[in-house]
Amino acid sequence: MRAMPPTSSAAPVDPHTRTSSRARSRLASLHLVWRLQSRQFLVVWCFAVVFHVGYAVAYGVELYQYVYFLPESVTELRLTYRELGIRTSFDTLQRYTFIVSTGIIVLWHSVQVLTTLKATCAHDGLLSGWKAFFTIDGKYFELGTDVRAIIEIVTQILAIRRIGRAMKTLWLHDLTVGALVLNCWSTPLLRFIWRHEPVKWRFVRLFVGSVIAACFLVVVQLRLAWDVTRLDNSFRGFDVARNTEYRYATELYFVSDWLTTVSTRVAAVSAILTLGTIRSKVLARARRRGSVIVPIVGDRATTFDAAPHVSSLVSHDSPAHRVSNAVFLLLGVAILVTHVFITMRSSAVAGARCIVRVRNGVSTRLPCAALEINCYRLGSAGAADDITKVLQHFDFDVLSALRIAHCPALEVPSSIQQxxxxxxxxxxxxxxxxxxxxxxLSSRHHPSLGCVWILNGV
Incomplete structure (x- = not known):
């Protein structure tokens, strides 16, 4: 009689259990548990809402200014700007691109605030339908972070260049430079501090990036709006300083070139993606106290006992990371050294007084927006050669106003045409x-010239 094959003594497998295990495994690869205490959860909630509101307000003010106060639509302002030499040759397509894109940004942030508040009231958490392109547990999050940092740094350098050339508010220039240096250093420093906790460093990096972006897109924008409104409503008269500040603040606020248009829109989109990623990490409160389940993509959140193993996180010790860390650190050092050199450079020139001082990158000449040459202090009667020697110390590209005073025998130098x-x-x-x-003085040599004042002179 043929022997029967031995039967397995293992217990039968419940098909429901097998299905549940597979679903559990799949959810573990798609979800990231971030345990937050009540106060921590409140901080994250406030962070997302406050920054969305800040962006909505800043870009709302910008949209209002472009729609109602652009020189093309207000005759009185256009004449005033022409008098002060403020350029108003706005390209129509570029103007409407700015208006439409700004309106979309305002609408987006406003909708996200309302969605967050509604979801919070309904589910006691932050609900978001936004799916970030690079998620915290994504395979290419590290690469995405570096690419986004490069884009942000480029746009911020362009913004600082504009701010330095046109703003008398030097503390704001210092603030933006500090934010730029922090942006360069934040990625390698956070990678080092949390080198054994990659999930945590990624999350903190998003927070830091949002704060840095807000310095440029919220603080600077609102300060510019304040300056334009304040100077527009003040009596300028024959005040060289106020008229010069008004010219540059207006030109800085109302963007009239495509490079700035594109760079500011790219920066705004990057800020939206960063905030969207933060909001997507806090979806709802877990039933268990002190924890929250954060869905990254796809399916509905499911509570399970242990945090999933995020297998896609990569090592911080890879050669690519070491190279990128070194590049970001060196770039931050270079920017900081350049800024210190610019701020410590002496602007003292015999016989000259800079009325409105600005900063213009690494120019070998002194940046000054409004300059006074005093022949009495210069020890000259006003000879053309003496005036030219003083002018040669200053950067012609940013010199908007020139006052020559107290000259008993003034010879206007030919260098004025430069x-x-x-x-x-x-x-x-x-x-x-x-x-x-x-x-x-001619339109060919001085395309922005709007005023010539001769006071108490013959």
């Missing part, structure tokens, strides 16, 4: 003895 950014020229308490054709 001041291609000149918008205001004033002669005060001076006697003209020579103003030749080689020193003539």
């Amino acid at each position: 001041l291609n950014s000149l918008a205001l020229f004033e002669l005060y308490n001076s006697t003209l003895v020579q103003w030749g054709s080689d020193a003539a």
Whole structure:
């Protein structure tokens, strides 16, 4: 009689248990548990809501200014800007691109605030339908972080260059430079601090990136709006400083070139993605106290006992990370050294006084938006060569206003035709003895010139 094959003594497998295990495994690969205490959860909630509100307000003010106060739509402002030499040659397509994109950004942030508040009231948590392109447990999150940092750094450098050339508020320039340096250093420093906790460093990096972006897109934008409104409603008269500040603040606020248009829109989109990623990590309260389940993609959240193993996180010790860390650190050092050099550079020139001081990158000449040359302090009667020697110390690209004062025998130098950014020229308490054709003021040499003041002079 043939022997029967031995039968297995193992207990039969319940098909429901097998299905549940597979579902559990699949959810573990798609979800990330981030345990938050009540206070921590409140901080995250406030962070997301406050920053969305801040962006909505900042871009709402920008949209209001573009729609109602753009020089093309207000005759009085257009005439005032022309008088001060403020450029108003806005490209129509570029203007409407700015208006439409700004409106979309305002609408997006407003909708996200309402969605978050509604979901919080209904589910005691932060609900978000936004699916971030790079998720915290994504395979390419590290690469995405580096690419996003590069894009942010480039746009922030362009913003700092504009701010330094046009703003008298030097503390704001220092703030933005500090934020830029922090942006360069944050990725390698956070990688090192939380090198054994990659999930935590990724989450903190998103928070830091949002704060840095807000310095440029919220603080700077609202400060510019304040300056434009304040100077527009104030009496400027024959005040060289106020008129120069008004010109540059207006040109800085109302973007009129495509490079700035594209860079600011890219920065805004990057900020939206970062905030969207943060919001997507806090979906709802877990039933168990002190924990929250954070769905990254796809399916509905499911509570399970232990945190899933995130297998896609990569090591921080890879050669690519070491190279990127070194590049970011060196770039931050270079920016910091350059800024210190610019701020410590002396602007003292005999016979000259910088009325409105600005910062213009690494130019070898002194950046000054409004300059006064005093012949009495210079020890000169006003000879053309003496005036030219003083002018050669300053950067012609940012010199918007020039006042020549107290010259008993003034000879207007031919070098004045090199001041291609000149918008205001004033002669005060001076006697003209020579103003030749080689020193003539013309639209070809001075396309922005709007005012010539001769006060107490002959």
